[in-house]
Amino acid sequence: xxxxxxxxxxxxxxxxxxxxxxxxxxxxxxxxxxxxxxxxxxxxxxxxxxxxxxxxxxxxxxxxxxxxxxxxxxxxxxxxxxxxxxxxxxxxxxxxxxxxxxxxxxxxxxxxxxxxxxxxxxxxxxxxxxxxxxxxxxxxxxxxxxxxxxxxxxxxxxxxxxxxxxxxxxxxxxxxxxxxxxxxxxxxxxxxxxxxxxxxxxxxxxxxxxxxxxxxxxxxxxxxxxxxxxxxxxxxxxxxxxxxxxxxxxxxxxxxxxxxxxxxxxxxxxxxxxxxxxxxxxxxxxxxxxxxxxxxxxxxxxxxxxxxxxxxxxxxxxxxxxxxxxx
Numbered sequence: 268x269x270x271x272x273x274x275x276x277x278x279x280x281x282x283x284x285x286x287x288x289x290x291x292x293x294x295x296x297x298x299x300x301x302x303x304x305x306x307x308x309x310x311x312x313x314x315x316x317x318x319x320x321x322x323x324x325x326x327x328x329x330x331x332x333x334x335x336x337x338x339x340x341x342x343x344x345x346x347x348x349x350x351x352x353x354x355x356x357x358x359x360x361x362x363x364x365x366x367x368x369x370x371x372x373x374x375x376x377x378x379x380x381x382x383x384x385x386x387x388x389x390x391x392x393x394x395x396x397x398x399x400x401x402x403x404x405x406x407x408x409x410x411x412x413x414x415x416x417x418x419x420x421x422x423x424x425x426x427x428x429x430x431x432x433x434x435x436x437x438x439x440x441x442x443x444x445x446x447x448x449x450x451x452x453x454x455x456x457x458x459x460x461x462x463x464x465x466x467x468x469x470x471x472x473x474x475x476x477x478x479x480x481x482x483x484x485x486x487x488x489x490x491x492x493x494x495x496x497x498x499x500x501x502x503x504x505x506x507x508x509x510x511x512x513x514x515x516x517x518x519x520x521x522x523x524x525x526x527x528x529x530x531x532x533x534x535x536x537x538x539x540x541x542x543x544x545x546x547x548x549x550x551x552x553x554x555x556x557x558x559x560x561x562x563x564x565x566x567x568x569x570x571x572x573x574x575x576x577x578x579x580x581x582x583x584x585x586x587x588x589x590x591x592x593x594x
Contacts, residue, residue: 271374271460274451275341275366285446286346290470294349302345302441305359305382307391307405308414310427310434312363313340319419323546323577331544334369335420341366344444348471356385358471362444369420370544375460377452378422379480380415381471392476394423395499396538398463398484399492402476416584420545427584490534494519499585508582509574512548516572539572547578 286295311318319327320335341364348358359382368376380393388404393415395401403426405413414430417423452462466482467474474480477496481488501515502508516539524531543550550572574582 269366269374270457271455272366274455275364275375277448277451279443279445279447283447284443286443288446288449288469289348290466292351293470293472294351296347296349297345297443297445298347299441301347301357302359302361305384305389306343306345306439306441307361307380307382307393308412308430309363309417309424309436309439310414310430311417311419312343312436312439315417315419316365316369319546319577323575326549326575327546328544330372331369331420334367334372338365338367338369340364343439343441344448345441346444350472354386356383356472358383360444360468360471361441363417363422365422368422370541373459374457375452375455375462376422377462377464378417378424379464380424381467381474383471392471392474393426394480395425395492396421396423396495397488397491398480399488399495400474400476400478400480401499416581418545418547418581421541425581425585427581429584486531487534487537490523490531491538493523494535494538497522502582502585508579511582512572512574512578542578546575547581549573549575 284297286297289295316335316338320332324332344362344364346360348360350356361380361382363378363380365376365378367374378394379398380391382389382391382405389406390402390404392400392402396418403413403415407413407428411428414427414435415424416427416430418425449462449468453465455461464480467480477492479488479492484492497519498512498515501511501518505511505514520535524535539548539550542548
C-alpha cells in the first residue's frame with residue numbers, strides 16, 4: 268500500500284486555488300496557455316519505467332523490476348513565477364511527479380524542469396541526477412528544438428538533441444501547482460517522500476547551474492553530483508560512450524573522492540550501483556559482492572564498467588545535444 272497516494276493525487280477546486288508561495292518582488296500564477304506552449308519535449312515520462320522492466324528485466328535486480336512495475340506517473344504540475352515590471356523575466360516551473368521511485372526505492376518522486384523566458388533566450392534548468400542542476404538552451408544554434416529523455420528508475424533527465432516526434436510524450440497536461448500542493452508535499456512527515464526543493468521554488472532566479480536544487484545538499488548528494496558531472500564532461504570529450512564512461516568514472520573518483528576524502532567513497536559507489544540498477548551500466552559481479560578500496564582500484568584500473576545498449580542509447584542522445592551546443 269502506498270501511504271502518500273492521496274496526498275500526491277490531491278485535487279484542489281478552482282475556488283480554493285492560490286499562488287502566493289513565492290519570493291519578495293515576485294508574483295506566482297497559473298497560466299495554462301503559457302505552460303502548455305513551453306512544456307518541455309520529453310520522452311519516457313509516461314511509460315519509461317515499465318518499458319525498462321520489460322526490456323531489461325533479466326539484467327537488472329529483481330527488486331528494481333518490482334519497483335518499476337508498481338510505479339505510476341501522477342502528472343506534470345506547473346506554475347509561472349514573474350519578476351515585477353513589464354520587462355521582468357518569467358520562470359515556468361514544471362514538477363514531474365511519480366508515486367514511487369525505483370532507484371533508490373521510496374514513495375513519491377518530484378523531478379523539476381524550470382524553463383526561463385528572458386532577454387538572453389529561452390533555457391531550462393533541469394535535474395541531472397539527485398537534484399544536481401544543469402542548464403540547457405532549448406534551441407540549438409541551428410534552430411533545432413532540444414528535448415529531454417527521462418532515465419527510468421531515477422526519473423531524472425538527460426538532454427537529447429535528436430528526439431523524434433514519435434518519441435515525445437503525448438497527452439501531457441500541466442495541472443496547477445497550487446500553494447496547497449506545495450504545503451502538502453513540503454510537510455510530508457517522512458524524509459524520503461517529502462518535496463525537498465524549497466527556496467528555489469520560491470525564487471528560481473537565484474538557482475545556479477551547475478548547482479543544486481536543494482538549499483543545503485548533504486555531502487553524499489554533492490559527491491554524487493560531482494561524480495556524474497565528471498562523467499558528463501567525459502561524454503563531451505570522447506566520441507565512444509563506453510570509453511567516456513570508463514574515463515569519466517576514473518576522473519570522478521580522482522576529483523570527487525581521492526585518497527584524502529575516502530569517507531566519500533560510499534556516495535561514489537552508491538552512484539555506480541544505482542547506474543547499474545537502472546540499466547545504464549553493468550558492474551562485474553565481484554564489485555557488487557563487496558565494496559572496498561581494492562575493488563574500486565581494480566574496477567578503475569581495469570576499465571571493468573560495461574555500458575549497456577540501453578545506456579548507450581541514452582548517452583548518445585546526450586552527446587548529440589552537446590555536439591549541437593558546440594557548433
